[in-house]
Amino acid sequence: MTLTTIGFDADDTLWHNERFFRMTQARFHDLLAAHAETAHLEERLLAAERRNVGSYGFGVKGFTLSMIETAIEVSEGRVPASVIGEILAAGREMLAHPIEILPHAREAVEALAGRYRLVLVTKGDLLDQERKLAQSGLGDLFDAIEIVSDKRAETYRTVFARHGSGADQALMVGNSLKSDVLPMLEAGGWGVHVPHEMTWALEQATAPLGHPRFAELPDLAQLAELVARIDPSSFG
Incomplete structure (x- = not known):
């Protein structure tokens, strides 16, 4: 050989790497607490990631887009723009986090x-x-x-x-x-x-x-x- x-x-x-995704996901749970229980939100987010990975690819940007999509879905379109802004900010923080x-x-x-x-x-x-x-x-x-x-x-x-x-x-x-x-x-x-x-x-x-x-x-x-x-x- x-x-x-x-x-x-x-x-x-x-x-x-994954620890930063978990930290952001916990923040996401807090932002959407008024619209979905944690377990349901995790299930919907994972489904969105599975659905979107072929289009968005792997990484922070695809994860951020999947969070936004999930927020819109679980809130039936009522998620405030301020929450979308918080999700985008969380994604930017992940992209700048020291390794x-x-x-x-x-x-x-x-x-x-x-x-x-x-x-x-x-x-x-x-x-x-x-x-x-x-x-x-x-x-x-x-x-x-x-x-x-x-x-x-x-x-x-x-x-x-x-x-x-x-x-x-x-x-x-x-x-x-x-x-x-x-x-x-x-x-x-x-x-x-x-x-x-x-x-x-x-x-x-x-x-x-x-x-x-x-x-x-x-x-x-x-x-x-x-x-x-x-x-x-x-x-x-």
Whole structure:
């Protein structure tokens, strides 16, 4: 087995992301408390996100639009303009929020840089992802950056053919089974799941236990050791 390329997800793999969505969603609940119970509002918002992701894509902007749509729906069009303004302000705050690097992220990337081609593969708002990468200070450690509209098996085949020697000689690390692991396994590569304490409902999936190229780690501190077991020649 030869590994030539390692891909990293960004949000909730290298830095916190979902916690800011949860904080904004709590604010959204407060703003709409007069129109819907929390559980009902969460259900309607998730339905809007599921419905809209194909049109708006992933990220803060699509989330903000889904909140506005949900506010209009649950209030039957009576939501005040001031509340819409508050929702828009919350979205802008998310787009300006400083990032927080996750524990062991820098060390994990540095341990593999130079041994493998490193590719950041992330989805979301282009400008927001570029901002977060710049703030992280990790950008210079990557050989390539791919900000994609979605993550499917064909996405990984294309990315790792462009920046490596194919998906079958690549490994993808991320917190989402649905986006980072399962499609990478389908593409013929390795999928390494590093769970985050918060995972968006639309990113949840069943772990492919027993798959020969699937692994799960509690955090990124053990990543270099795992890679060394898979590809000992690079650490000899």
